[in-house]
Amino acid sequence: MPNLKGMLGREVQGTASTLWVFSRLQSLLFVNCPMLTLPLPTMSSLKRLYIDSCPNMAWASISNLTSLNSFTIRYIKGLSCFPEEMLQNLSLLQSLKILKMKDLRALPRSLASLAVLKVLDIEGCPKLKSLPEEGLRGLASLHELHIKECYNLVSLSMGTKALKSLTHLSITWSNATALPEEVKHFPALQVLDLRHFPNLTSLPDWFGDHLTSLQHLTLGVCPKLETLPSSIQMMMTLRSLTIRYCYLLGLRCERGGEEWHKIKHIPYLKIE
Incomplete structure (x- = not known):
C-alpha cells in the first residue's frame, strides 16, 4: 500500500479513555508501506506486531502497544538506531526479532525494560558491533539468544552477565576469531550452536570449566578450527556433539584421531 499514511482511529469523546475501532485486534502486519508515518493508535488487545520494509514508521508510538507478546522488525533501510521510547511500556513482550537491518548500528538501552522477554533474534545487522550493556541487564528471563549474519559483532558486552536464565545460544556467520569471552557467564546454557566462523581457530580453555x-554443542563450517579445548573432557553433562564441515577438526575427531580422547565420553557424536 504505497500511499498508506496511518490507521484510521474512531475516538469516542467524553469518556475516561479513548476507544479505537481496532479494540479487539490481536495481530497486525505492515509490509511495504513506505509512506506510513502517523503514530500507531493505542490498541489494548494487540499481541503480535510485524513490520517489514516500512522505513518511515513512527517508531516511538509502538510504546502504546502495551499488550504486545511478539514484535518483529525486518528490512528497514537507512535506520541506524531506534528511539529509546520504542520498547518502553512493552512489559509483556516475550519475543523480539530484529532482522535484515543493514544500517543498524546500535540497539536501544531500553531493552532493559523487557523484563519477561524470552527470545531475542538479531539477524542480518552487519554494522552492529556490540550489544548495549545497560540494555541487557534487565533481561533476566531471556532463554534464547540467536545472532546471525552480524559479521562484526565480536563482543556481547558485559551486560550479558545478567542473562542467568539463558539456555540456548546460536551465533552464525561471524568474522570473529574467537568465541566471545562473555559466553562464560551463561551458567544455565544447555544448547550452543556455532556455525560459519571462517576465522575461528580455537575454542577457549575455559570452555569446559x-x-x-x-548438553548439546554444534560446530559447523569452521574451516580453521583444528582442536577442542582439553576441558571438554570434564563436561559430563554434554549429551551430543555435532561437527559439520569443519574439515581439519572433523578428521582429528574421528575414532583414533588426535582429538578422539577428548570426546569419546559423549553419548551422541555426529561428524560430517
Missing part, C-alpha cells in the same frame, strides 16, 4: 550445564 564454565559451561557446566551444556
Whole structure:
C-alpha cells in the first residue's frame, strides 16, 4: 500500500479513555508501506506486531502497544538506531526479532525494560558491533539468544552477565576469531550452536570449566578450527556433539584421531 499514511482511529469523546475501532485486534502486519508515518493508535488487545520494509514508521508510538507478546522488525533501510521510547511500556513482550537491518548500528538501552522477554533474534545487522550493556541487564528471563549474519559483532558486552536464565545460544556467520569471552557467564546454557566462523581457530580453555550445564554443542563450517579445548573432557553433562564441515577438526575427531580422547565420553557424536 504505497500511499498508506496511518490507521484510521474512531475516538469516542467524553469518556475516561479513548476507544479505537481496532479494540479487539490481536495481530497486525505492515509490509511495504513506505509512506506510513502517523503514530500507531493505542490498541489494548494487540499481541503480535510485524513490520517489514516500512522505513518511515513512527517508531516511538509502538510504546502504546502495551499488550504486545511478539514484535518483529525486518528490512528497514537507512535506520541506524531506534528511539529509546520504542520498547518502553512493552512489559509483556516475550519475543523480539530484529532482522535484515543493514544500517543498524546500535540497539536501544531500553531493552532493559523487557523484563519477561524470552527470545531475542538479531539477524542480518552487519554494522552492529556490540550489544548495549545497560540494555541487557534487565533481561533476566531471556532463554534464547540467536545472532546471525552480524559479521562484526565480536563482543556481547558485559551486560550479558545478567542473562542467568539463558539456555540456548546460536551465533552464525561471524568474522570473529574467537568465541566471545562473555559466553562464560551463561551458567544455565544447555544448547550452543556455532556455525560459519571462517576465522575461528580455537575454542577457549575455559570452555569446559564454565559451561557446566551444556548438553548439546554444534560446530559447523569452521574451516580453521583444528582442536577442542582439553576441558571438554570434564563436561559430563554434554549429551551430543555435532561437527559439520569443519574439515581439519572433523578428521582429528574421528575414532583414533588426535582429538578422539577428548570426546569419546559423549553419548551422541555426529561428524560430517
